[in-house]
Structure formats: C-alpha cells, structure tokens
Amino acid sequence: MNKQNITGLFLDIGGVLLTDGWNRIARKKAAEYFKLDHDVMEDRHHITVETFELGKITLEEYLRRVVFVDHQNFEIQDFKEFIFAQSTGNFEMLSLIAALKKEHNLKIVIVSNESRELNEYRIKKFGLTDLADCFISSSFVRLRKPDTDMFKLALDISQVPAKQIIYIDDQLMFVHLAENFGINTIHHTDYQSTKAKLGSFGLCVINDSYNGSR
Incomplete structure (x- = not known):
C-alpha cells in the first residue's frame, strides 16, 4: 500500500478512545455498590440491551426494566450518575488521534454501539466533537454492530474509499x-x-497532545 494513501480513520469509542461505557465489569461493580442481584440484573440487561443501544428506549426506561423492576432504596438519578462516572479517557489514544488528524488531514468517523444519553455524555465530557467529523452511533442511526449496514453507512457518509480507511476496534x-x-x-x-x-x-506524529476534558 502507498503509505500516503490513508485519508480516514473509523474508530470505536469504548475500549479504544475511552473505557467501555457500560460493560459487564461496570455492571458487576454497580450490582455490588447498590447491593443488587448481579445474575438477575445481567439477565434483564441482555434482554434489553439491543433496544437500549439502538436508541429505542431512554436510559430511564432501561433502568426501570433492568434495575427498578422492584422497589429500590436509591433513586434512578443515583444510578445514572454511577453509570456516567465509570467513563474515563484513554488520553494517550485521544492525543494520538488528534495529532494524526491534524498532521495528516484525516477524516475521523466514530462507529460505535452506545445508548443515546451515555453516548452524548461521553462526547461532551471528553470533547469528541473536536476530534470526530461525524458519529455513526448505534443510538443515532438505529443500527448496531455487528449489522454490517453500520459500515456501509459510515462509508456513504464519509465519502472516503474503503482502501483509504483504517478501522480501529x-x-x-x-x-x-x-x-x-x-x-x-x-x-x-x-x-x-x-x-x-x-x-x-505511514501515519506518524512528531508531537501528540490532546486537550479534551480530564
């Protein structure tokens, strides 16, 4: 491949740019913190997660199906804040991608499975609008990996030939x-x-620095 031929990056968020938003580790931690039955919560989560990440139900609706089926001695807002607090940035990766975008004039497209409120929180918290040109988020486009239409849509919207893209996940x-x-x-x-x-x-940087929220 011509090393100068890459003009775009497709990026996942969770596990690449940031920690996973609401994965099994975070759910186990939540079950322990709020003294919930982890197995029951996991069963309810797996029944509901696809609808949730497609943006067809809100975070509050998800929590009423997964956590607040029974009366709890804490509030929905408490649980929401706990979920949001699990997100931290991979600042080395954020810095690297920001520098590559600037130095190589790359088009950056996010291709990610995330529920709407959490995705919006993470985009704002970590300044991802300064990094990405567009967001093909499952809750925005009503598609969810492994549906290959996610990649078709990203290619159509970015208008970058597939051979000129690197996808990182x-x-x-x-x-x-x-x-x-x-x-x-x-x-x-x-x-x-x-x-x-x-x-x-051929995507190297001399100096990588990122000024997103810490």
Missing part, C-alpha cells in the same frame, strides 16, 4: 466485519501496538 469480530468491505483494520489491544501499526501505514 478492540472487538476482533467487528474488525473482521470491516475487512469484508476492503477497509484496513487494526485490532486495538494497547496504545503502543496501535501506534506502531498506524506508523506502518
């Missing part, structure tokens, strides 16, 4: 799905290996 299944479109991919496991792989495509 920590989920290997989604990496393989993107490859079916002729998109270059990186399976993200850590900052150093991803930075090195980006460098192999």
